[in-house]
Every structure is written in structure tokens, then in C-alpha cells.
Amino acid sequence: xxxxxxxxxxxxxxxxxxxxxxxxxxxxxxxxxxxxxxxxxxxxxxxxxxxxxxxxxxxxxxxxxxxxxxxxxxxxxxxxxxxxxxxxx
Amino acid sequence: xxxxxxxxxxxxxxxxxxxxxxxxxxxxxxxxxxxxxxxxxxxxxxxxxxxxxxxxxxxxxxxxxxxxxxxxxxxxxxxxxxxxxxxxxxxxxxxxxxxxxxxxxxxxxxxxxxxxxxxxxxxxxxxxxxxxxxxxxxxxxxxxxxxxxxxxxxxxxxxxxxxxxxxxxxxxxxxxxxxxxxxxxxxxxxxxx
Numbered sequence: 001x002x003x004x005x006x007x008x009x010x011x012x013x014x015x016x017x018x019x020x021x022x023x024x025x026x027x028x029x030x031x032x033x034x035x036x037x038x039x040x041x042x043x044x045x046x047x048x049x050x051x052x053x054x055x056x057x058x059x060x061x062x063x064x065x066x067x068x069x070x071x072x073x074x075x076x077x078x079x080x081x082x083x084x085x086x087x088x089x
Numbered sequence: 090x091x092x093x094x095x096x097x098x099x100x101x102x103x104x105x106x107x108x109x110x111x112x113x114x115x116x117x118x119x120x121x122x123x124x125x126x127x128x129x130x131x132x133x134x135x136x137x138x139x140x141x142x143x144x145x146x147x148x149x150x151x152x153x154x155x156x157x158x159x160x161x162x163x164x165x166x167x168x169x170x171x172x173x174x175x176x177x178x179x180x181x182x183x184x185x186x187x188x189x190x191x192x193x194x195x196x197x198x199x200x201x202x203x204x205x206x207x208x209x210x211x212x213x214x215x216x217x218x219x220x221x222x223x224x225x226x227x228x229x230x231x232x233x234x235x236x237x238x239x240x241x242x243x244x245x246x247x248x249x250x251x252x253x254x255x256x257x258x259x260x261x262x263x264x265x266x267x268x269x270x271x272x273x274x275x276x277x278x279x280x281x282x
Contacts (some may be wrong), residue, residue, distance in 0.1 A: 067218050073129070080141070
């Protein structure tokens with residue numbers, strides 16, 4: 001069946017569109033072990049995809065590193081608690 | 090949640106759930122709110138609104154389940170229903186294009202991506218942050234949920250009320266748009282393609 005990534009890979013013919021789907025699954029740690037294996041086999045022999053994967057990984061890690069730290073106003077948590085519990089406390 | 094699944098917390102239990110399960114996520118909630126609204130006061134209002142709603146509907150929350158995903162879902166809905174309406178023009182996303190993306194020529198175009206890993210690694214936080222902020226809110230949101238907050242696809246599907254297939258295609262499209270922005274920065278920085 002065409003949709004089986006392992007069968008495609010066994011022909012040694014690169015299926016870029018299948019690999020594109022797998023790339024994201026691998027990047028987000030959502031791939032099954034079989035999908036990961038197919039992807040890794042593909043990128044070993046496919047320089048453009050190897051580079052795309054490295055770029056995507058670098059962007060993901062930079063987004064995580066640089067976009068997380070918006071400082072919350074110090075009084076916000078207390079304000080919320082006060083609104084909810086002040087009367088009852 | 091059906092009536093039989095609804096919790097019946099006492100006032101003390103409600104307070105415990107609120108403090109132990111909801112409040113630990115307040116920093117992530119504020120960050121998400123700010124990334125949605127780009128305004129500190131609006132972000133503060135959105136967080137407050139989300140927590141007040143979370144408390145109001147606390148009997149629909151089952152202790153020990155994914156409180157963070159539950160809160161993000163409430164915030165996303167609050168933003169769409171209350172905050173997004175305030176903007177002049179709601180974000181428009183061509184979902185037909187998104188859905189058919191994997192089968193389009195863009196896949197082949199992506200293979201020839203000319204953004205280099207060295208260029209990305211040399212970027213400053215501001216460039217990444219500005220590029221993310223410049224995306225339409227629906228694309229921005231999937232990147233925030235996945236890359237910043239580490240939600241799995243099935244959790245994102247529940248938060249956003251969309252099928253997992255749409256999460257995947259929207260994320261894929263969002264990342265390509267982000268890369269386009271970063272490629273522009275890379276070119277300005279003088280990296281040769």
C-alpha cells in the first residue's frame with residue numbers, strides 16, 4: 001500500500017512528501033518508532049532534508065528559549081485570589 | 090462533561106483545586122495572553138477573566154486531569170469571544186490552503202529551503218519573537234502551544250477544537266511562515282543563501 005512509509009523506503013526511492021510529514025512528527029516527538037526509523041533512514045541519504053530538519057530543530061529550540069519569559073505583573077495572582085476568596089475567607 | 094461527571098466540590102476543595110492545580114500555570118497563562126494580545130493590560134485582563142471563569146466552572150474540572158490544557162482552552166475561547174472582537178479586522182486564515190498543503194507544490198518548494206542553521210543560531214531573541222508575533226493569531230497560537238508550552242497534538246486539538254490533522258497541517262504551515270520571516274531577517278543580517 002502506497003501510504004505505508006516503510007514500503008516506500010524499502011525501494012530506496014526518496015518520498016519527500018511522506019518525509020515532510022514525518023519530519024514534523026519527529027520534531028514534535030509524536031512519531032512512532034517505525035516512523036522515526038523511516039525518517040532517520042531518509043535524512044541519512046537526503047542532504048536537503050537533513051538541513052531542513054536541523055533548521056526546524058534550531059527554530060523550535062530558539063522559540064522555546066526566547067519567547068517564554070514575559071514577566072507577569074507581581075500583583076496579578078493576589079488580585080485574582082482576592083477577587084475570588086476575599087469575601088469567603 | 091455530563092451531569093454525572095460533574096464534581097461537587099466544597100468551598101474548601103474548590104480553593105484547593107484552584108491553588109494547587111490552576112495557579113501554578115499562571116506565568117504560562119500570562120505569557121500566552123501577552124502573545125495573543127500584545128498588550129500588558131489586555132493580557133492581565135485576559136488572565137484574570139480566564140481564572141475567574143475557571144473558578145466559576147470548577148465543577149466541570151476533574152481533579153488530577155490536565156489543568157493546564159483546560160485553562161488554555163478557556164483562555165483561547167475568551168480571547169476569541171471577547172478580545173478578538175475588539176480588533177478591527179479578525180485574523181483570516183485560508184484553511185482550505187492549509188488543509189491541502191501537504192499535497193501542494195509547496196512541499197517541493199520546502200525541500201529547497203535556503204535558510205541555514207548557522208543563520209538561525211546567530212539570531213537574537215528579538216528577531217525570533219518579532220517573527221512569531223508577526224504571524225496571524227491562529228498560526229501563532231499553534232507554535233506557542235507546541236513549541237513553547239510543549240502540548241501534544243491531541244491536547245492541542247482539544248484546546249483549539251479542531252481535528253488532529255488540522256493541528257498538524259496548521260503547525261506545518263505556521264512553521265513555514267515563520268521560516269519565511271526568519272529568512273528575511275537572515276538576508277538582512279547578510280547571510281548568503
